[in-house]
Structures are given as C-alpha cells and as structure tokens.
Amino acid sequence: xxxxxxxxxxVAPGMNDAEELNQEASEEEIENGEYTEVTTMSWDEVDPSGxx
Numbered sequence: 152x153x154x155x156x157x158x159x160x161x162v163a164p165g166m167n168d169a170e171e172l173n174q175e176a177s178e179e180e181i182e183n184g185e186y187t188e189v190t191t192m193s194w195d196e197v198d199p200s201g202x203x
Contacts, residue, residue, distance in 0.1 A: 176186035 172189050178185050
C-alpha cells in the first residue's frame with residue numbers, strides 16, 4: 152500500500168529554526184545537490200505614510 156505524500160515544507164519539532172535555516176551549505180553539499188534553498192519573508196508592520 153502506497154502512502155500519499157505531499158511535498159510540503161516541514162521543520163522538525165525542537166529544531167532551532169533560525170539557526171538551522173540560516174546555515175550555509177558546504178561546497179561539497181552544493182556539488183552533490185544536498186541543499187535546500189530557503190527564502191525568508193519579513194512582515195513590516197510600520198506604516199511609512201504615517202496615516203493612522
């Protein structure tokens with residue numbers, strides 16, 4: 152019986168997200184394709200127009 156597997160991003164419980172995700176891949180890992188590209192998004196809640 153084959154399980155349905157979705158390719159969704161996951162993080163292991165207890166993993167230090169910032170430390171692990173900001174770690175650079177070694178040249179060897181890059182050559183072997185053993186790395187994951189990570190995009191970080193940041194929400195800026197400051198209203199630059201000052202129209203509150």
